[in-house]
Amino acid sequence: GDSVTQMEGPVTLSEEAFLTINCTYTATGYPSLFWYVQYPGEGLQLLLKATKADDKGSNKGFEATYRKETTSFHLEKGSVQVSDSAVYFCALSDPEGRNNNDMRFGAGTRLTVKP
């Protein structure tokens, strides 16, 4: 079935460092791809999304490009801040899934940014 595999954490970076969190997917159809962020003590929030190949989602300085040829949707940020410390989840929504757009989440990657 459809699934998402993301880079294992935890990831620890210094402030202003470059961030990449890898995500690859397996899907039979043409999924939409998402990154969610979970700040400490809170639920998940949608960070960005891309709905078709070569689309780039962006928000709060984060970017991810939907690469169909490599089935990837890697999350990047050029200069991280302490406030970016959170758990990041890659996810896909498959319109051909059993529940018509049910979401499949990766295991999450914990990012800690040190000052």
Add this chain to the structure above:
Amino acid sequence: DAGVIQSPRHEVTEMGQEVTLRCKPISGHNSLFWYRQTMMRGLELLIYFNNNVPIDDSGMPEDRFSAKMPNASFSTLKIQPSEPRDSAVYFCASIPTGGSWETQYFGPGTRLLVL
């Protein structure tokens, strides 16, 4: 708006005891989801309701788990009897009428520890 409300925020219980987790979705949202988050398996969808009716409970791990939604503003997830392997963070999420799965509003979660 208060957002999705979950209670309790933390629960510690002994193996064999009954555990009841509660969720109040955002007013006007007609779909509600229960997720379980563990280090090993990431975020898993357990069950979801649409207009108070369970639509898909295939993610419920076994008969020890049950979920109800007696009205549009309240849902429970019950584990009876609980086991140590049920220790996890349980999230409730809701989406507004006509909304898509990607715009789920997550609650802060209930952290359950079964000793």
